[in-house]
Amino acid sequence: MLNENEVNPSVQYDEIYDPIEPINRAILGFNFFIDDVAIRPVIKTYKFIAPEPVEKGVSNFFGNLREPIRAIAFVFQGEFLKSLNSAGRFTVNTLTSLGTFDLASRVGMTKNETDIGLTLAKSGVSSGPYLVLPIIGPSNLRDFSGDVVEFFIDPVSNNLPNREYVSIGDGLNARAEVDEEIDLIRESSSDRYEMLKSIYYQNRNSQIEEDFVQNLPTPKIYIE
Structure with a gap:
Protein backbone atom coordinates (compact mmCIF):
# COMPACT_ATOMS: atom_id res chain seq x y z
CA MET A 1 0.00 0.00 0.00
CA LEU A 2 1.27 3.40 -0.93
CA ASN A 3 0.89 6.56 1.04
CA GLU A 4 2.31 9.98 0.44
CA ASN A 5 4.94 9.58 3.15
CA GLU A 6 6.38 6.52 1.40
CA VAL A 7 7.53 8.51 -1.61
CA ASN A 8 11.28 8.79 -1.05
CA PRO A 9 12.29 12.46 -1.20
CA SER A 10 15.87 11.40 -1.91
CA VAL A 11 14.84 10.76 -5.50
CA GLN A 12 15.30 14.26 -6.84
CA TYR A 13 12.98 15.27 -9.64
CA ASP A 14 15.70 17.21 -11.46
CA GLU A 15 17.78 14.01 -11.71
CA ILE A 16 15.18 12.54 -14.06
CA TYR A 17 15.62 13.46 -17.71
CA ASP A 18 12.35 15.13 -18.62
CA PRO A 19 12.89 17.36 -21.68
CA ILE A 20 9.24 17.40 -22.78
CA GLU A 21 7.65 18.14 -19.41
CA PRO A 22 5.01 20.56 -20.78
CA ILE A 23 3.77 17.91 -23.21
CA ASN A 24 3.90 15.22 -20.55
CA ARG A 25 1.88 17.38 -18.15
CA ALA A 26 -0.76 17.99 -20.81
CA ILE A 27 -1.05 14.26 -21.50
CA LEU A 28 -1.29 13.52 -17.77
CA GLY A 29 -4.15 16.00 -17.49
CA PHE A 30 -5.86 14.27 -20.40
CA ASN A 31 -5.31 10.88 -18.76
CA PHE A 32 -6.87 12.00 -15.48
CA PHE A 33 -9.84 13.44 -17.39
CA ILE A 34 -10.43 10.16 -19.25
CA ASP A 35 -9.98 8.27 -16.00
CA ASP A 36 -12.55 10.48 -14.27
CA VAL A 37 -15.25 10.20 -16.91
CA ALA A 38 -14.76 6.67 -18.23
CA ILE A 39 -12.28 4.38 -16.50
CA ARG A 40 -12.63 5.13 -12.80
CA PRO A 41 -16.43 4.57 -12.67
CA VAL A 42 -15.96 1.16 -14.32
CA ILE A 43 -13.20 0.20 -11.88
CA LYS A 44 -15.18 1.35 -8.83
CA THR A 45 -18.24 -0.63 -9.98
CA TYR A 46 -16.14 -3.71 -10.68
CA LYS A 47 -14.44 -3.60 -7.28
CA PHE A 48 -17.80 -3.05 -5.57
CA ILE A 49 -19.63 -6.00 -7.14
CA ALA A 50 -16.78 -8.49 -7.64
CA PRO A 51 -15.90 -10.71 -4.66
CA GLU A 52 -12.23 -10.73 -3.72
CA PRO A 53 -11.67 -14.29 -5.07
CA VAL A 54 -13.00 -13.15 -8.46
CA GLU A 55 -10.66 -10.14 -8.48
CA LYS A 56 -7.77 -12.43 -7.58
CA GLY A 57 -8.70 -14.89 -10.31
CA VAL A 58 -8.88 -12.15 -12.93
CA SER A 59 -5.53 -10.77 -11.78
CA ASN A 60 -4.00 -14.25 -11.95
CA PHE A 61 -5.42 -14.80 -15.44
CA PHE A 62 -3.81 -11.69 -16.91
CA GLY A 63 -0.60 -12.26 -14.97
CA ASN A 64 -0.41 -15.77 -16.40
CA LEU A 65 -0.68 -14.42 -19.95
CA ARG A 66 2.60 -12.57 -19.33
CA GLU A 67 4.58 -15.67 -18.33
CA PRO A 68 5.73 -16.41 -21.92
CA ILE A 69 7.08 -12.86 -22.21
CA ARG A 70 8.90 -13.34 -18.90
CA ALA A 71 10.34 -16.60 -20.22
CA ILE A 72 11.64 -14.84 -23.35
CA ALA A 73 13.03 -11.91 -21.34
CA PHE A 74 14.91 -14.27 -19.02
CA VAL A 75 16.48 -15.99 -22.05
CA PHE A 76 17.78 -12.60 -23.22
CA GLN A 77 19.17 -12.06 -19.70
CA GLY A 78 20.89 -15.45 -19.67
CA GLU A 79 18.65 -16.61 -16.81
CA PHE A 80 17.74 -19.96 -18.35
CA LEU A 81 16.45 -21.62 -15.18
CA LYS A 82 14.13 -18.69 -14.54
CA SER A 83 13.01 -18.89 -18.16
CA LEU A 84 12.14 -22.56 -17.77
CA ASN A 85 10.37 -21.76 -14.51
CA SER A 86 8.20 -19.12 -16.21
CA ALA A 87 7.38 -21.48 -19.07
CA GLY A 88 6.53 -24.20 -16.57
CA ARG A 89 4.32 -21.86 -14.57
CA PHE A 90 2.41 -20.93 -17.71
CA THR A 91 1.90 -24.58 -18.62
CA VAL A 92 0.77 -25.68 -15.16
CA ASN A 93 -1.54 -22.75 -14.47
CA THR A 94 -3.07 -22.72 -17.95
CA LEU A 95 -3.80 -26.44 -18.00
CA THR A 96 -5.25 -26.52 -14.49
CA SER A 97 -7.32 -23.32 -14.37
CA LEU A 98 -6.69 -21.23 -17.51
CA GLY A 99 -4.42 -19.19 -15.28
CA THR A 100 -7.06 -18.10 -12.77
CA PHE A 101 -5.44 -20.06 -9.93
CA ASP A 102 -1.71 -20.03 -9.20
CA LEU A 103 -1.17 -23.73 -8.58
CA ALA A 104 2.41 -23.42 -9.81
CA SER A 105 3.39 -21.37 -6.76
CA ARG A 106 1.83 -24.01 -4.52
CA VAL A 107 4.15 -26.64 -5.96
CA GLY A 108 7.29 -24.52 -5.64
CA MET A 109 7.44 -22.72 -8.99
CA THR A 110 7.81 -19.20 -7.63
CA LYS A 111 6.78 -16.27 -9.81
CA ASN A 112 9.68 -14.11 -11.02
CA GLU A 113 8.89 -10.67 -12.40
CA THR A 114 10.69 -9.25 -15.40
CA ASP A 115 10.02 -7.69 -18.79
CA ILE A 116 11.87 -6.52 -21.88
CA GLY A 117 12.31 -3.04 -20.43
CA LEU A 118 14.18 -4.48 -17.45
CA THR A 119 16.18 -6.65 -19.83
CA LEU A 120 17.31 -3.54 -21.69
CA ALA A 121 18.16 -1.83 -18.38
CA LYS A 122 20.31 -4.75 -17.27
CA SER A 123 22.06 -4.65 -20.65
CA GLY A 124 23.17 -1.09 -19.95
CA VAL A 125 20.59 0.79 -22.01
CA SER A 126 19.86 4.16 -20.40
CA SER A 127 16.30 5.06 -19.49
CA GLY A 128 16.11 7.94 -21.94
CA PRO A 129 13.56 10.74 -21.52
CA TYR A 130 10.59 10.41 -19.20
CA LEU A 131 7.30 9.94 -21.04
CA VAL A 132 3.64 10.11 -20.13
CA LEU A 133 1.76 8.00 -22.65
CA PRO A 134 -1.90 8.66 -23.49
CA ILE A 135 -4.15 6.36 -21.41
CA ILE A 136 -1.18 4.15 -20.44
CA GLY A 137 0.57 6.63 -18.15
CA PRO A 138 4.18 6.98 -16.89
CA SER A 139 7.01 5.39 -18.85
CA ASN A 140 10.35 6.26 -20.40
CA LEU A 141 11.87 5.69 -23.81
CA ARG A 142 13.58 2.44 -22.76
CA ASP A 143 10.48 0.93 -21.17
CA PHE A 144 8.23 2.08 -24.01
CA SER A 145 10.63 0.46 -26.48
CA GLY A 146 10.42 -2.72 -24.41
CA ASP A 147 6.63 -2.59 -24.56
CA VAL A 148 6.73 -2.27 -28.35
CA VAL A 149 9.06 -5.27 -28.62
CA GLU A 150 6.76 -7.28 -26.35
CA PHE A 151 3.77 -6.41 -28.52
CA PHE A 152 5.40 -8.06 -31.53
CA ILE A 153 7.04 -11.08 -29.87
CA ASP A 154 4.29 -12.08 -27.42
CA PRO A 155 3.56 -15.69 -28.47
CA VAL A 156 0.25 -15.82 -26.61
CA SER A 157 -1.48 -12.52 -27.33
CA ASN A 158 -0.43 -12.64 -30.99
CA ASN A 159 -2.41 -15.86 -31.39
CA LEU A 160 -5.52 -14.87 -29.45
CA PRO A 161 -8.70 -13.89 -31.31
CA ASN A 162 -9.88 -10.35 -30.56
CA ARG A 163 -6.50 -9.43 -29.10
CA GLU A 164 -7.62 -5.83 -28.62
CA TYR A 165 -10.26 -6.90 -26.09
CA VAL A 166 -7.68 -8.89 -24.15
CA SER A 167 -5.42 -5.84 -24.12
CA ILE A 168 -8.25 -3.65 -22.84
CA GLY A 169 -9.06 -6.19 -20.13
CA ASP A 170 -5.41 -6.37 -19.12
CA GLY A 171 -5.23 -2.59 -18.90
CA LEU A 172 -8.39 -2.35 -16.80
CA ASN A 173 -7.10 -5.07 -14.49
CA ALA A 174 -3.79 -3.24 -14.07
CA ARG A 175 -5.72 -0.05 -13.27
CA ALA A 176 -7.89 -1.89 -10.73
CA GLU A 177 -4.80 -3.24 -8.95
CA VAL A 178 -3.55 0.28 -8.22
CA ASP A 179 -6.94 1.89 -7.61
CA GLU A 180 -6.26 2.77 -3.96
CA GLU A 181 -2.85 4.19 -4.82
CA ILE A 182 -4.37 6.37 -7.55
CA ASP A 183 -6.96 7.63 -5.07
CA LEU A 184 -4.18 8.62 -2.66
CA ILE A 185 -2.40 10.52 -5.42
CA ARG A 186 -5.64 12.31 -6.30
CA GLU A 187 -6.10 13.34 -2.66
CA SER A 188 -2.48 14.40 -2.17
CA SER A 189 -1.60 18.07 -1.90
CA SER A 190 1.63 17.38 -3.80
CA ASP A 191 2.15 17.96 -7.50
CA ARG A 192 0.56 14.89 -9.12
CA TYR A 193 2.95 15.03 -12.04
CA GLU A 194 6.11 15.08 -9.95
CA MET A 195 4.72 12.53 -7.52
CA LEU A 196 3.86 10.02 -10.26
CA LYS A 197 7.21 10.56 -11.94
CA SER A 198 9.09 9.90 -8.71
CA ILE A 199 7.01 6.82 -7.86
CA TYR A 200 7.50 5.39 -11.35
CA TYR A 201 11.29 5.70 -11.23
CA GLN A 202 11.53 4.43 -7.67
CA ILE A 208 16.44 -3.50 -11.30
CA GLU A 209 18.39 -3.31 -8.02
CA GLU A 210 16.46 -6.17 -6.41
CA ASP A 211 17.28 -8.48 -9.30
CA PHE A 212 20.94 -7.37 -9.19
CA VAL A 213 21.23 -8.25 -5.49
CA GLN A 214 19.54 -11.62 -6.04
CA ASN A 215 22.05 -12.49 -8.77
CA LEU A 216 25.31 -11.51 -7.06
CA PRO A 217 27.88 -14.32 -7.48
CA THR A 218 28.47 -14.51 -3.71
CA PRO A 219 25.36 -13.09 -2.04
CA LYS A 220 26.68 -12.84 1.50
CA ILE A 221 25.79 -9.19 2.01
CA TYR A 222 22.34 -7.91 1.20
CA ILE A 223 21.70 -4.21 0.80
CA GLU A 224 18.15 -3.21 1.65
Whole structure:
Protein backbone atom coordinates (compact mmCIF):
# COMPACT_ATOMS: atom_id res chain seq x y z
CA MET A 1 0.00 0.00 0.00
CA LEU A 2 1.27 3.40 -0.93
CA ASN A 3 0.89 6.56 1.04
CA GLU A 4 2.31 9.98 0.44
CA ASN A 5 4.94 9.58 3.15
CA GLU A 6 6.38 6.52 1.40
CA VAL A 7 7.53 8.51 -1.61
CA ASN A 8 11.28 8.79 -1.05
CA PRO A 9 12.29 12.46 -1.20
CA SER A 10 15.87 11.40 -1.91
CA VAL A 11 14.84 10.76 -5.50
CA GLN A 12 15.30 14.26 -6.84
CA TYR A 13 12.98 15.27 -9.64
CA ASP A 14 15.70 17.21 -11.46
CA GLU A 15 17.78 14.01 -11.71
CA ILE A 16 15.18 12.54 -14.06
CA TYR A 17 15.62 13.46 -17.71
CA ASP A 18 12.35 15.13 -18.62
CA PRO A 19 12.89 17.36 -21.68
CA ILE A 20 9.24 17.40 -22.78
CA GLU A 21 7.65 18.14 -19.41
CA PRO A 22 5.01 20.56 -20.78
CA ILE A 23 3.77 17.91 -23.21
CA ASN A 24 3.90 15.22 -20.55
CA ARG A 25 1.88 17.38 -18.15
CA ALA A 26 -0.76 17.99 -20.81
CA ILE A 27 -1.05 14.26 -21.50
CA LEU A 28 -1.29 13.52 -17.77
CA GLY A 29 -4.15 16.00 -17.49
CA PHE A 30 -5.86 14.27 -20.40
CA ASN A 31 -5.31 10.88 -18.76
CA PHE A 32 -6.87 12.00 -15.48
CA PHE A 33 -9.84 13.44 -17.39
CA ILE A 34 -10.43 10.16 -19.25
CA ASP A 35 -9.98 8.27 -16.00
CA ASP A 36 -12.55 10.48 -14.27
CA VAL A 37 -15.25 10.20 -16.91
CA ALA A 38 -14.76 6.67 -18.23
CA ILE A 39 -12.28 4.38 -16.50
CA ARG A 40 -12.63 5.13 -12.80
CA PRO A 41 -16.43 4.57 -12.67
CA VAL A 42 -15.96 1.16 -14.32
CA ILE A 43 -13.20 0.20 -11.88
CA LYS A 44 -15.18 1.35 -8.83
CA THR A 45 -18.24 -0.63 -9.98
CA TYR A 46 -16.14 -3.71 -10.68
CA LYS A 47 -14.44 -3.60 -7.28
CA PHE A 48 -17.80 -3.05 -5.57
CA ILE A 49 -19.63 -6.00 -7.14
CA ALA A 50 -16.78 -8.49 -7.64
CA PRO A 51 -15.90 -10.71 -4.66
CA GLU A 52 -12.23 -10.73 -3.72
CA PRO A 53 -11.67 -14.29 -5.07
CA VAL A 54 -13.00 -13.15 -8.46
CA GLU A 55 -10.66 -10.14 -8.48
CA LYS A 56 -7.77 -12.43 -7.58
CA GLY A 57 -8.70 -14.89 -10.31
CA VAL A 58 -8.88 -12.15 -12.93
CA SER A 59 -5.53 -10.77 -11.78
CA ASN A 60 -4.00 -14.25 -11.95
CA PHE A 61 -5.42 -14.80 -15.44
CA PHE A 62 -3.81 -11.69 -16.91
CA GLY A 63 -0.60 -12.26 -14.97
CA ASN A 64 -0.41 -15.77 -16.40
CA LEU A 65 -0.68 -14.42 -19.95
CA ARG A 66 2.60 -12.57 -19.33
CA GLU A 67 4.58 -15.67 -18.33
CA PRO A 68 5.73 -16.41 -21.92
CA ILE A 69 7.08 -12.86 -22.21
CA ARG A 70 8.90 -13.34 -18.90
CA ALA A 71 10.34 -16.60 -20.22
CA ILE A 72 11.64 -14.84 -23.35
CA ALA A 73 13.03 -11.91 -21.34
CA PHE A 74 14.91 -14.27 -19.02
CA VAL A 75 16.48 -15.99 -22.05
CA PHE A 76 17.78 -12.60 -23.22
CA GLN A 77 19.17 -12.06 -19.70
CA GLY A 78 20.89 -15.45 -19.67
CA GLU A 79 18.65 -16.61 -16.81
CA PHE A 80 17.74 -19.96 -18.35
CA LEU A 81 16.45 -21.62 -15.18
CA LYS A 82 14.13 -18.69 -14.54
CA SER A 83 13.01 -18.89 -18.16
CA LEU A 84 12.14 -22.56 -17.77
CA ASN A 85 10.37 -21.76 -14.51
CA SER A 86 8.20 -19.12 -16.21
CA ALA A 87 7.38 -21.48 -19.07
CA GLY A 88 6.53 -24.20 -16.57
CA ARG A 89 4.32 -21.86 -14.57
CA PHE A 90 2.41 -20.93 -17.71
CA THR A 91 1.90 -24.58 -18.62
CA VAL A 92 0.77 -25.68 -15.16
CA ASN A 93 -1.54 -22.75 -14.47
CA THR A 94 -3.07 -22.72 -17.95
CA LEU A 95 -3.80 -26.44 -18.00
CA THR A 96 -5.25 -26.52 -14.49
CA SER A 97 -7.32 -23.32 -14.37
CA LEU A 98 -6.69 -21.23 -17.51
CA GLY A 99 -4.42 -19.19 -15.28
CA THR A 100 -7.06 -18.10 -12.77
CA PHE A 101 -5.44 -20.06 -9.93
CA ASP A 102 -1.71 -20.03 -9.20
CA LEU A 103 -1.17 -23.73 -8.58
CA ALA A 104 2.41 -23.42 -9.81
CA SER A 105 3.39 -21.37 -6.76
CA ARG A 106 1.83 -24.01 -4.52
CA VAL A 107 4.15 -26.64 -5.96
CA GLY A 108 7.29 -24.52 -5.64
CA MET A 109 7.44 -22.72 -8.99
CA THR A 110 7.81 -19.20 -7.63
CA LYS A 111 6.78 -16.27 -9.81
CA ASN A 112 9.68 -14.11 -11.02
CA GLU A 113 8.89 -10.67 -12.40
CA THR A 114 10.69 -9.25 -15.40
CA ASP A 115 10.02 -7.69 -18.79
CA ILE A 116 11.87 -6.52 -21.88
CA GLY A 117 12.31 -3.04 -20.43
CA LEU A 118 14.18 -4.48 -17.45
CA THR A 119 16.18 -6.65 -19.83
CA LEU A 120 17.31 -3.54 -21.69
CA ALA A 121 18.16 -1.83 -18.38
CA LYS A 122 20.31 -4.75 -17.27
CA SER A 123 22.06 -4.65 -20.65
CA GLY A 124 23.17 -1.09 -19.95
CA VAL A 125 20.59 0.79 -22.01
CA SER A 126 19.86 4.16 -20.40
CA SER A 127 16.30 5.06 -19.49
CA GLY A 128 16.11 7.94 -21.94
CA PRO A 129 13.56 10.74 -21.52
CA TYR A 130 10.59 10.41 -19.20
CA LEU A 131 7.30 9.94 -21.04
CA VAL A 132 3.64 10.11 -20.13
CA LEU A 133 1.76 8.00 -22.65
CA PRO A 134 -1.90 8.66 -23.49
CA ILE A 135 -4.15 6.36 -21.41
CA ILE A 136 -1.18 4.15 -20.44
CA GLY A 137 0.57 6.63 -18.15
CA PRO A 138 4.18 6.98 -16.89
CA SER A 139 7.01 5.39 -18.85
CA ASN A 140 10.35 6.26 -20.40
CA LEU A 141 11.87 5.69 -23.81
CA ARG A 142 13.58 2.44 -22.76
CA ASP A 143 10.48 0.93 -21.17
CA PHE A 144 8.23 2.08 -24.01
CA SER A 145 10.63 0.46 -26.48
CA GLY A 146 10.42 -2.72 -24.41
CA ASP A 147 6.63 -2.59 -24.56
CA VAL A 148 6.73 -2.27 -28.35
CA VAL A 149 9.06 -5.27 -28.62
CA GLU A 150 6.76 -7.28 -26.35
CA PHE A 151 3.77 -6.41 -28.52
CA PHE A 152 5.40 -8.06 -31.53
CA ILE A 153 7.04 -11.08 -29.87
CA ASP A 154 4.29 -12.08 -27.42
CA PRO A 155 3.56 -15.69 -28.47
CA VAL A 156 0.25 -15.82 -26.61
CA SER A 157 -1.48 -12.52 -27.33
CA ASN A 158 -0.43 -12.64 -30.99
CA ASN A 159 -2.41 -15.86 -31.39
CA LEU A 160 -5.52 -14.87 -29.45
CA PRO A 161 -8.70 -13.89 -31.31
CA ASN A 162 -9.88 -10.35 -30.56
CA ARG A 163 -6.50 -9.43 -29.10
CA GLU A 164 -7.62 -5.83 -28.62
CA TYR A 165 -10.26 -6.90 -26.09
CA VAL A 166 -7.68 -8.89 -24.15
CA SER A 167 -5.42 -5.84 -24.12
CA ILE A 168 -8.25 -3.65 -22.84
CA GLY A 169 -9.06 -6.19 -20.13
CA ASP A 170 -5.41 -6.37 -19.12
CA GLY A 171 -5.23 -2.59 -18.90
CA LEU A 172 -8.39 -2.35 -16.80
CA ASN A 173 -7.10 -5.07 -14.49
CA ALA A 174 -3.79 -3.24 -14.07
CA ARG A 175 -5.72 -0.05 -13.27
CA ALA A 176 -7.89 -1.89 -10.73
CA GLU A 177 -4.80 -3.24 -8.95
CA VAL A 178 -3.55 0.28 -8.22
CA ASP A 179 -6.94 1.89 -7.61
CA GLU A 180 -6.26 2.77 -3.96
CA GLU A 181 -2.85 4.19 -4.82
CA ILE A 182 -4.37 6.37 -7.55
CA ASP A 183 -6.96 7.63 -5.07
CA LEU A 184 -4.18 8.62 -2.66
CA ILE A 185 -2.40 10.52 -5.42
CA ARG A 186 -5.64 12.31 -6.30
CA GLU A 187 -6.10 13.34 -2.66
CA SER A 188 -2.48 14.40 -2.17
CA SER A 189 -1.60 18.07 -1.90
CA SER A 190 1.63 17.38 -3.80
CA ASP A 191 2.15 17.96 -7.50
CA ARG A 192 0.56 14.89 -9.12
CA TYR A 193 2.95 15.03 -12.04
CA GLU A 194 6.11 15.08 -9.95
CA MET A 195 4.72 12.53 -7.52
CA LEU A 196 3.86 10.02 -10.26
CA LYS A 197 7.21 10.56 -11.94
CA SER A 198 9.09 9.90 -8.71
CA ILE A 199 7.01 6.82 -7.86
CA TYR A 200 7.50 5.39 -11.35
CA TYR A 201 11.29 5.70 -11.23
CA GLN A 202 11.53 4.43 -7.67
CA ASN A 203 9.52 1.33 -8.59
CA ARG A 204 11.51 0.59 -11.74
CA ASN A 205 14.88 1.21 -10.08
CA SER A 206 13.94 -1.03 -7.15
CA GLN A 207 13.07 -3.83 -9.60
CA ILE A 208 16.44 -3.50 -11.30
CA GLU A 209 18.39 -3.31 -8.02
CA GLU A 210 16.46 -6.17 -6.41
CA ASP A 211 17.28 -8.48 -9.30
CA PHE A 212 20.94 -7.37 -9.19
CA VAL A 213 21.23 -8.25 -5.49
CA GLN A 214 19.54 -11.62 -6.04
CA ASN A 215 22.05 -12.49 -8.77
CA LEU A 216 25.31 -11.51 -7.06
CA PRO A 217 27.88 -14.32 -7.48
CA THR A 218 28.47 -14.51 -3.71
CA PRO A 219 25.36 -13.09 -2.04
CA LYS A 220 26.68 -12.84 1.50
CA ILE A 221 25.79 -9.19 2.01
CA TYR A 222 22.34 -7.91 1.20
CA ILE A 223 21.70 -4.21 0.80
CA GLU A 224 18.15 -3.21 1.65
